[in-house]
Amino acid sequence: MESLHYLLMKAHSMFSRKVLGEVGKTGLTPGQPKVLEFLLQYQEADQKTIAAYCEIEPATVGSILLRMEDSGLIVRRQKNGNRRSLYVSLTDKGYQAALQVADMFRTVETDALAGLSADEAATLQALLFKLCTSLQTNPERKKEQS
Template sequence: MSDAPETAPSPPPSTPPAPSPPSAPSTPPPPEPPATARDGRLSYAVFQLARAHRARAAAMLRTMNLHPGQELLLMQLFDRDGQTQAELLERVGLDHSTVSKSLRRMQESGLLTREPAAHDRRVMVVSLTDAGRALQEPIAEMWRTLERISVRDLAPDQVEAFTAWAYVVERSVREDGR
């Protein structure tokens, strides 16, 4: 008789190792998507996630009298004030009419100015006002809070993996649309 503890027999070498089960979320499984979306579960989940995230962000932005997307423009200006409208368009990846409308609203609210560039009067340079600059910390705090809410049920490695995979999916969707 041996003093070694008994171990379960290992599977035969030809059997691939069983995948480790995914860690169970702390919330119940999501409801079934509509029948039409069952062959697009990931796309449906991304849509639901984006909608919920945007709604929560919109509620937080309302407390600062901002509309969704305006904070993205402000963040670009916090990083580098005095950009042209074309540069902002490129950086935020929104369409021209959306950016123009947002900038007009923000100018009317006193958050920024738009003035012709010295080198070309057709080019508009967008600059923050003191009121716009004053939103930097509230917007940063809003994003920190939104991040805490978003990741509260995830381990740090899950956050990193989810973020990486989200960018992979985003790149695939963008490249397919070209």
């Protein structure tokens, strides 16, 4: 059997290729679908939170958000008078695009999981969640190892 590293990389690459192929038909650029999916779920957030959740560098998220704002997909505004943080939310156009992206994601997920039973799919999702959790940076752990 192939190594875990290889299988994760291959699955990610194949899944991403299918998603980007579908999303490319909408005119969205890379990075935008993740942000749309996040905002569909959480409605509003600051740039730092979006970057962390989407695993994108904050500077990169800034340019993604600028393009999305120029396209009318999002709005950025101050919240509670906080001038240092702009909060991002979907416009009506962005909401419709997010629904379309979510449908595309579901279609690709359905195709990817077609060979698995419902129990196997749930187990895979649970194991991947545990894997992601264990790979997250833990400052306390770093201090202990030093």
